[in-house]
Amino acid sequence: MQYSISxxxxxxxxxxxxxxxxxxxxxxxxxxxxxxxxxxxxxxQAQQELTKAGPNMVLISRSFTxxxxxxxxxxxxxxxxxxxxxxxxxxxxxxxxxxxSPQGTTPWHRAPRVIHVYTKNGVGKVGDRVLLAIKGGKKxxxxxxHKMPGERMNPRFDSNNVxxxxxxxxxxxxxxxxxxxxxxxxxxxxxxxxxAIASRFV
Amino acid sequence: xxxxxxxxxxxxxxxxxxxxxxxQNERFLSTSLCRLALESDGGNPTTFTPPSKPVIIxxxxxxxxxxxxxxxxxxxxxxxxxxxxFTIERKDMIQRRKVLNIPEFYAGxxxxxxxxxxxxxxxxxxxxxxxxxxxxxxxxxTFVLRNIISGQGVEICYELYNPxxxxxxxxKLEKRLDSNLMYLRDALPxxxxxxxxxxxxxxxxxxxxxxxxxxxxMRPKPWSKRWERPKYAVKGIRFDLYLTPEKMxxxxxxxxxxxEYDMLKEYDTTELEKRIFAEVQAEMTK
Numbered sequence: 001m002q003y004s005i006s007x008x009x010x011x012x013x014x015x016x017x018x019x020x021x022x023x024x025x026x027x028x029x030x031x032x033x034x035x036x037x038x039x040x041x042x043x044x045q046a047q048q049e050l051t052k053a054g055p056n057m058v059l060i061s062r063s064f065t066x067x068x069x070x071x072x073x074x075x076x077x078x079x080x081x082x083x084x085x086x087x088x089x090x091x092x093x094x095x096x097x098x099x100x101s102p103q104g105t106t107p108w109h110r111a112p113r114v115i116h117v118y119t120k121n122g123v124g125k126v127g128d129r130v131l132l133a134i135k136g137g138k139k140x141x142x143x144x145x146h147k148m149p150g151e152r153m154n155p156r157f158d159s160n161n162v163x164x165x166x167x168x169x170x171x172x173x174x175x176x177x178x179x180x181x182x183x184x185x186x187x188x189x190x191x192x193x194x195x196a197i198a199s200r201f202v
Numbered sequence: 203x204x205x206x207x208x209x210x211x212x213x214x215x216x217x218x219x220x221x222x223x224x225x226q227n228e229r230f231l232s233t234s235l236c237r238l239a240l241e242s243d244g245g246n247p248t249t250f251t252p253p254s255k256p257v258i259i260x261x262x263x264x265x266x267x268x269x270x271x272x273x274x275x276x277x278x279x280x281x282x283x284x285x286x287x288f289t290i291e292r293k294d295m296i297q298r299r300k301v302l303n304i305p306e307f308y309a310g311x312x313x314x315x316x317x318x319x320x321x322x323x324x325x326x327x328x329x330x331x332x333x334x335x336x337x338x339x340x341x342x343x344t345f346v347l348r349n350i351i352s353g354q355g356v357e358i359c360y361e362l363y364n365p366x367x368x369x370x371x372x373x374k375l376e377k378r379l380d381s382n383l384m385y386l387r388d389a390l391p392x393x394x395x396x397x398x399x400x401x402x403x404x405x406x407x408x409x410x411x412x413x414x415x416x417x418x419x420m421r422p423k424p425w426s427k428r429w430e431r432p433k434y435a436v437k438g439i440r441f442d443l444y445l446t447p448e449k450m451x452x453x454x455x456x457x458x459x460x461x462e463y464d465m466l467k468e469y470d471t472t473e474l475e476k477r478i479f480a481e482v483q484a485e486m487t488k
Contacts, residue, residue: 152359
């Protein structure tokens with residue numbers, strides 16, 4: 001039976017790795033993968049834990065890492081390398097959808113990828129529109145944070161965050177739990193509804 | 203109300219004001235006594251003489267015991283530039299420091315930075331985080347604060363001398379085993395999480411800065427950088443949990459042991475530091 005990894009949002013390689021390495025061995029964790037159903041269930045649970053998070057992020061992260069140790073099964077190899085963020089967001093970058101839209105949250109065997117960036121150069125920064133290939137279809141999205149360092153005094157996020165959007169600029173989801181950069185407020189006119197559903201600015 | 207003993211000898215009517223006399227840290231304050239004394243002399247209108255400035259001599263801490271700290275951005279890098287550039291820059295830095303109090307802090311300290319933001323509610327934006335890096339020289343000096351907010355890791359690189367920066371508070375002053383904590387990006391999130399409503403922890407102005415010797419647990423490999431390699435010289439990671447001794451030895455292949463003995467790379471800043479510290483102290487107290 002062919003197992004494969006199902007993820008709906010961008011999960012870096014380290015999260016696919018199951019258990020904490022035991023102190024006496026440092027085995028190559030990339031050899032282990034998980035079955036689709038257990039991973040999907042796992043990430044739904046993890047996501048629930050993360051979304052339930054209040055001010056006590058320490059507890060949540062501990063429970064998340066504790067949860068990871070429970071999953072274990074040895075199936076076929078799936079090792080690939082991930083390069084560090086060089087340019088901000090361009091074609092074929094895997095992104096993380098941060099709103100609560102059904103397209104962004106349901107699991108899929110491929111992470112959502114950018115297939116077009118609506119800028120003059122192909123590089124997308126915060127506030128640029130992109131076209132995503134998500135769940136076998138195409139959807140427009142707005143970049144709300146990237147890993148690449150930008151201007152001084154502006155925040156840099158640990159993941160490339162994206163919010164799904166309609167053609168007129170209205171967001172697809174109803175809530176954004178992840179903090180957004182304040183300089184996104186400049187586009188008050190175009191994306192006012194998106195800024196309204198944001199819960200936190202940084 | 204303190205007593206000006208010399209002037210009271212002349213005036214008898216000020217005896218009733220002698221009731222509330224308190225000596226506080228050997229403070230000498232001139233009071234309305236002098237003015238009353240002058241008025242009672244002839245009834246002629248006298249020119250206003252401002253009271254003398256209070257001299258507060260704090261005898262609890264000697265100058266020698268206070269910790270001498272020179273911010274690293276004052277030390278000029280070894281370059282082929284005119285030293286005049288550094289003196290002019292230092293003048294501007296001191297001028298900014300007279301307006302905004304930039305406290306002493308190190309990589310590993312927890313800071314709260316408030317900056318003016320036209321797009322934020324209330325026009326100010328407060329961010330609390332752990333300082334992971336201090337870089338830059340002169341007016342372009344920066345520091346990076348890291349925190350995890352709602353499960354998302356956020357880093358902001360602040361410029362120390364940017365006029366948008368309104369307030370800088372040190373919530374917890376401490377050092378770590380390394381001067382660069384970029385490996386916290388690959389560490390477990392609990393090491394980068396800082397409570398945004400944290401209360402400032404009192405620290406002493408004298409003595410050594412406390413060193414936090416925590417060795418951090420990391421996420422499984424791959425990491426963003428190969429922190430085990432000697433060029434990073436990381437002491438604050440528990441490598442024994444993630445790397446076998448063979449792997450650690452293999453990492454030592456990238457060691458450059460001859461760099462320690464390279465005389466052309468030597469840059470002794472002790473004399474320069476003393477001179478600049480004296481200059482900065484003199485300018486700040488003016």
